[in-house]
Amino acid sequence: MNVITAYLETMFGAYPKTTRLLEAKAELHAMMEDAYHGYLAQGMSENEAVGRVITEFGNLDELAPVLGISAEIAPSGSGLEGTGGAPVASSAPPAPAVRKVPAPAPVTQEEAERYAEARRRSEPRLALAIAMFVVSPAPLIALATLGAGGVIGVGQDAAAMIGLACLLVVVLVAVLMVVRRAGELAPYHRLATGEFTRSPGVDRWAEQLAAEAAPRRSTALQVAVALWILAVTPVLGVSLLAPPSVSNAWIGVAVAAMLVIVAVGLLIFLPANWAASVAETLSGGGSAGRRASDGDRSIVGVIAAFYWPLVVAVFLGWSFIGHAWGISWIVWPIAAVLFGAIAGGLNAVERYRAAQQ
């Protein structure tokens, strides 16, 4: 409940407390409170209900003509206020030019919601594409070593050809998915690149969004890190427990299994990360300044998306070029523990900062 009160305080905080303004605040507060209790009665959690009520708040610009506060609502007279709704004819004289370049248009609630929705829909596909990049060499590795070991009735060259074909197809499909997602997010380019002015309402909403998704995200991260640490067990098992004749042929299958486990970890974690990532984007607007704590929120997701394909590349490069299959598996436990340390460290820093505030 006090989130709603705090939200309204933030929204109205910048304006003089005229009778009409206080009246508007009181009535909007009553509406939001009624809506909040209505959603609770429908069986929503407190977080969901608050998020929903704030989503439905709208835009303070709309109230300006009614409350006679146009000048206060648009203190900079930027003339860009109309982007979110109907164009509001602003008769206020332009404010003295403080900076030469006008501030970019503020992000509106509608735009933010559409962006969040697009991210929510497209994030599982991005996760799948990255997982496919990681898995793509698996058939090649498995088939090549099986073929060389004479376990399957296919020669080494034929097995490598089949594996290579699989790799190319999987990479191609993954690239197409990434390109398609980029196309879907293209309308929100200015948000992704920070060419917008933050607005307190959208900030609050985005924080709420991230807070709602946080428990799920942290569970997903824990499961994923556990998987990444365990990913090395098939390789260790085959190379340490099986006799050399068996392990030479089956080590490729073990490596493939490891890649699959790493990919499953990515599939679990990345889709759960969208809300944090959206909140980070929406609080990254240029002119309102960037708060340090916001930067860390989704960096774990960014790292995971680059880190694991990179680890695969290092592992494969080292193994193939250096013919170091016997030792190169060591990359995995090191990478997994390192990732756990990075994620844990960032979370600890974030908690420390939150506690300071």
Place this chain on the structure above:
Amino acid sequence: MISADAIRGYVDLMLLSLLRQRPSYAYELAQQIHAVTGAEYSIKQTTLYSAVKRLEGASLVTSYAGASESGKPRTYYQITADGLAYLESKVAEWRDTRSVVDRFIEGVEA
């Protein structure tokens, strides 16, 4: 999903036709609108509030202080005779608008 821009001019019409039935307060109006529109349009609280205040400013509705079942103070809105007349003229205008636009979009696949 109807965009806020597309429906903006008709929020007054929606509110007045709801208030024609009986006096009501902002949250109830929002709920009634939601019950009719479902997922196709959800009205923002600021849109609703600025609309009723605009109508009040134009003397198309009047407000009076009431209380909820739990005794919380609550502002009720009631349509005026001017409001009823305005509603009738807006309804006629909407029928004309719709008929004109329909004539243009006939045969357009959507």
